[in-house]
Amino acid sequence: MLRARFLILLVTAVAACAQGKLPADYDGYVRRAMKEYGVPGVSIAIVKDGATVLLQGYGARAEGKPGAVDPDTVFGIASLSKAFTAAAIAMLADEGRLGWDDPVVKHLPWFQLWDPWVTREITVRDLLCHRSGLPPYGGDMLSFFSPVPREEIVRRLRWLKPESSFRSRYAYQNNMYLAAGEVIRAASGVTWDEFVARRIFDPLGMKRSSTSIKNFPPDGNVAMPHAKVRGGQQLIEWPNWDSTGAAGAINASARDMAEWMRLQLGAGEYRGKRLFSEASSREMWTPHTITPAPRIPPGARLPRPNFTAYGLGWALFDYQGRKAVTHSGGLTGMTCRLLLLPSERLGVLVLTNAENPLHYPLIYRAADALLGLPETDWIAVHRDAQRRTPERRFPARVEGTRPALAPEAYAGLYRNPMLGDVRIERNEARWRLRMEGLGPEAEAVMEHWNYETFRLTWKDPTWPLTNLVFQLDSQGAIEGARMEVAEPADPSFDFHNYPLERVHAKK
CATH class of the missing domain: 2.40.128.50 (Lipocalin)
Structure with a gap:
């Protein structure tokens, strides 16, 4: 009996030792990455076992201008919004106001796609897992770069020709999330914006979060986008992304997103209050669509997952023997990523105000340290992989030709x-x-x-x-x-x- 107790204590001690902490030079590592990737501002939130490990801003809200990034600086979180939409659907499913497998036309009788059979068969679940058969990113010119209202964008999807058969393969589709936003409005009686604000932002205390660039906090603590422009990077004004709605319109701070990660790692429970059921949490984190394995250039030392899939609002893979739940986000002038390792009760978020993958090395450096894994210079690994990745080639101009007509x-x-x-x-x-x-x-x-x-x-x-x-x-x-x-x-x-x-x- 004493020997058994000793072994239990020994195993517990070893497990505790295996749990690491952020390296003392992590701030320096962030600043090095910002310099190498050319990112003006970054905000990071890390939570572990319900506690905040790091909540820190770095750099400037706008390059060359006063105003430092801090944990309350608001960024566009782009496609991280999709998990909020999936959570909203989960709440309505828990309440019996809709079902995951309800046909979309049950809630939106006017909904129509190119193929009448797909129109009849597509479900709420299908809207959230990128298997509609529509082309990847198809229709984004309307939802990302136009003032066309969201419902009208969804109505026009009937003219978007499919690229594959229904449910046959993965193709990332933002406008299916716009349709999900319209389902939320039909089932709840309020807009997607109102539902997310009342049922998610308010209970989590996400006071600086919004679904419109018109509702930024009045204190002006908002990061400015820095977009890729031919030959460099340029500070730009915030484009109006409001039409992206349920696919990508949320703006939030790292402090607010730390609470969102706590809710997710709590499987729908937050500070003793349940926002969605544990069963719904499992549903969102269950693979629904197999995704192609990442294309890793020969010789690159990037992780090679054993599986990659998409759930409902979340991408899924394995990292160091653990299930990983993640999503990235990108809009003109901003990128971000969130990583959850549920078995470790660990969440890492990186928000940036530039268009590049700086988030990659920062997330994995933090995750490795907190898992007690050997140190890897992910900046060097990732930069090496970038150099090994061939650029897309475009046809050269044919000189000396003329148009056929006047x-x-x-x-x-x-x-x-x-x-x-x-x-x-x-x-x-x-x-x-x-x-x-x-x-x-x-x-x-x-x-x-x-x-x-x-x-x-x-x-x-x-x-x-x-x-x-x-x-x-x-x-x-x-x-x-x-x-x-x-x-x-x-x-x-x-x-x-x-x-x-x-x-x-x-x-």
């Missing part, structure tokens, strides 16, 4: 039922293109590139160079055009999903 032949009105009207005008020997339904930023100067391809340079410098390729019929008349990015770009610039048809004037 300049005035290309001017006129073009249309896509999802995107709306696109107008091309020629004045003073210059072409201009305007996507009339997407706001003032969706305007470009157009110049001939080669053959029937024209190059678009957008008014908004954060938009990528784009090619517009005209298509001629058998008589040599323009019947339509298609767009495609002409340089590396965020996948939400999904120009290729909107073939344009020439609209001829009525005779």
Whole structure:
């Protein structure tokens, strides 16, 4: 008996020793990473066993301007919003106001996709796990870069052609989350914004969080986005991302997000109060869609997970023998990531005001230390992997070509039922293109590139160079055009999903 007690004490002691702590130089490591990745400001929250391990801001809210980042600085959390949407659905499911496997049309009779069978069969669960069959990031030009209302965006999804069969493979789909937001409104009687504020922000004390850039805290403690622009990085004003809604519209501070991590690690319970059931927590963290294994360049020393999947609002994989629950987020000028290791009751959040993967080395350096694992210089590992990753190549310009038609032949009105009207005008020997339904930023100067391809340079410098390729019929008349990015770009610039048809004037 004494020997058994001794062994129990010994095992307990070994387990306790295995639990590490943040290295003394972690602040220095953060600052080194910020310098190497060129990030002006970072805010980090780490919770372990219900306690706060770290809550710290670093750097500036705006590069070259006064105002330091602190734990209360508000950032856009982008797709970390999806887990909030899944939690809202979970609450309504717990209350019997909807079911995970309810057909979407039960709550949104007007909902329609390209395929009538998919329209009938798609469920609330399907909206949350990226298996709709729609193209990855399809429709994002409307939800991320336009003032089109959320319900109208969802209504226009009927014109988005699927890329694969229903439930056959993973394809990340923001607009299915917009549809989930509309389901929440139908089932609860309040908007997604109101539901998240009342049922999640308020109980967690997330006082600085909002679902609109119009509701920032009045004290001005808000990080400014720094976007990738050709040849460098540029401080920009906050774009209006409100149309992203249930897919990505939440803004929050690290302090607020620490409470969100406590709720998640508590399987829906927070400070003695249950917001959603333990069964719903398991549902959200259960693999629903197998995701492709990460493409790791040959020779890179990045972790190679044994499984990768998507649950409901969360990405799932294994790390050092432990189940990991995570999500990243990215908007113009901001990126972030949250990692949960539920078996260790550990959560790590990194918010940044620039467009790069700085969060990667900071999260894994902290997680390894707190798990008592050997030290790895994740900055060096990740930078090495970046160098080994081949860049996407784009076709070179073919010199000496001319368009087939006279300049005035290309001017006129073009249309896509999802995107709306696109107008091309020629004045003073210059072409201009305007996507009339997407706001003032969706305007470009157009110049001939080669053959029937024209190059678009957008008014908004954060938009990528784009090619517009005209298509001629058998008589040599323009019947339509298609767009495609002409340089590396965020996948939400999904120009290729909107073939344009020439609209001829009525005779």
